[in-house]
Amino acid sequence: MSAKVELKNVAKKYKLYKKQSDRLLDMLLPFKGYGEDFYALQNVSLSVDEGSIVGLVGINGSGKSTLANIIAGIIPATEGEVKSDGNVALIAVNAGLDAKLTGRENIELKLLMLGFTRKQIKEMEHEIIEFAEIEKFIDQPVKTYSSGMKSRLGFSISVRVNPDILIIDEALSVGDSSFAEKSLEKMMEFKEKGKTMFFVSHSISQMKKFCDHILWLEFGTVKEYGKADVVLKDYEKFLDDYKKMSKADKKKYRDEALARQAVIVKEKILQA
């Protein structure tokens, strides 16, 4: 079976500036070296088969959302290759919704952009609004919605569009538990249909219920990738230890991980 999603040595580099004015100076005088390179992702390689459900775990700032956005094609990788066989939809809190437009206008815009006809949109609209449970507010601007409402609308549009590859980034964490349950049921339906999914969540119990593989990211690099039960066991043990660490030990842990990252960057420069 060929891979549905394949990543080869993916890296994402950002520039960090000490002052806002340095950002502008860097644009005007790029050769002066304003700002410091920061790798949110480094050397990420991954092969995901069709029908697989991959959970992305890692503590805050480890690169999960950056990777989700790269796989979805929303942001480009700075280095490496990203291949996905099929259309991809990302569901994230706020993702893809225009805050100035109403809920209904957002549905129409998104579906028009995906190439659906006016007639198809009218048919799909009702189902989307009903699933999102925002009938009363659908003609209000999205900027007036709570984060749970935005995430419900985003989720409902994306699942109705029926993508080949679905990425869910924390979208269930802001809704209430009854919507989360309904959404998990929908995701189970997708799983049964053999869709490929990525799932970003801090909920280990949802990961256990849902994912067959887990990618554990540690400050932008792959710490472990494999069968869900094996990786989650290691990750839970790490979380237990991490929670017990003092502030100073947490800093040491972060500094050591970033130093390992710096070594990878240096090796790359030497190889180039």
Ligand SMILES: Nc1ncnc2c1ncn2[C@@H]1O[C@H](COP(=O)(O)OP(=O)(O)OP(=O)(O)O)[C@@H](O)[C@H]1O
């Ligand atoms: N546009 C940007 N410019 C600079 N740094 C960024 C940018 N976007 C993300 N980062 C940095 O990249 C790192 C990874 O961020 P990301 O949001 O992917 O982490 P995460 O694992 O999803 O975190 P969380 O669990 O908190 O959601 C962080 O250190 C973050 O500050």
